[in-house]
Amino acid sequence: MTTAVDTVVPGTDPQGLDRFRELEARQQPRWPDAGELEAVARRLAGAAPLVAPAEAQLLTERLAAAGRGEAFLLQGGDCAETFADANATRIRNKVRTILQMAVILTHGASTPVVKMGRLAGQYAKPRSSDSETRDGVTLPAYRGDMVNGHAFTTQSRVPDPRRLEQAYRVSAATANVVRGFTQGGFADLRQVHEWNRGFMRNPAYARYERTASEIDRAIRFMAACGADFDALRTVEFYLSHEALILDYERALTRVDTRTGRAYDTSAHFLWIGERTRQLDGAHVEFLSRVANPIGVKLGPTTSPDDAIALAERLNPDNEPGRLTFVTRMGTGKVREVLPEVVRKVTDAGVVVTWVTDPMHGNTIRSASGYKTRRFADVLDEVTGFFEVHRSLGTVPGGLHMELTGDDVTEVLGGSEEISDDGLALRYETLVDPRLNHQQSLETAFQVAQMLTDR
Ligand SMILES: O=C[C@H](O)[C@H](O)COP(=O)(O)O
């Protein structure tokens, strides 16, 4: 990785990187010790970048291709990564799930897939409420391992800036493991059967095995023809997270010495959440200053004018691939709200890559009290997203999912028919429910069909 980047010390601000500090920043922790936060930010500002600007620039080109319908973005991972789960097995399971989904999509729809994890930095969460009450005791809400601990004790819930450094270190280790898996042979397409080994037989796995066999046959045929398969050994895999805690994102921003542009080197792709996308807010201001490809989540209250104004602010040069709109309307709203937004944005000449997040508009509380989603709702929002783009002649460019490679029981339904009673079996997420491995593969098969029709 090239490290041709210069630190921009907070407070010395040639690129306007600190201007966000003058604006309202929602969803920020109340750090108890400003001095300690500043010391941490200074140390992080001197630390090595986690990604290289050149990689982020290549991703911009890939996302531009997705926006034109020449590729498809698959972005997935935990709702909230945890420090405790940043081990090789869990990371491998997530990477493998994304690789398997990508194989299904590429094979089913003959479309190159841009692979991206919500990984190696997804440690901060926006919350509906600042506090949580249990049995009459009220404490600050858990805001992700980057901010405070999940344990319901006063000590654990106090925001601790040293966690920003821990998030950096764990992200670096995770990124290293991801590079090992994606560059070291594990992701070799000739391992396509191997990725499925050990899973129980069920319809999604049996279907995956058939796909893998067809890919195997095609590879053997091409090998017999003398093809060179070096390109199959490695995959491009990008890292992303929500750019929520601005002190962290600012501290990891560097100036690329080749281009003179500022990059947030905490990830290749950063997105602004639905709760922090105010046009005059700190998050929009900060991300307008970095050159990474960025996303904005658009919920059901988004007006076409909001979307156009965000695009003008975040991508004034209308650079293809720079801006992705991740729509998360909910299954009940997608067909009602999305058409007008897409139509007016398109009519305004705004170049954007459209991606669906079918998770965040479909969260419910089950009768047994779990925060969950119905698998059928998730699929229906994706279906609605494709229908809307089809009817407008615009491009459905990708899928943004909360998923895990493990056999959790957090989302209702799927071919294993997880019921309300079944949620308790392996409900492990600390914030929002994720698709398990098998539900993720099922989704990929359904989307491959929609992509083929695209
Ligand atoms: O992942 C998204 C948000 O952080 C999450 O949905 C907020 O959850 P809450 O409503 O439980 O705070």
Ligand SMILES: C=C(OP(=O)(O)O)C(=O)O
């Ligand atoms: C908080 C998230 O989403 P949204 O901003 O769309 O609610 C998320 O993706 O984790």
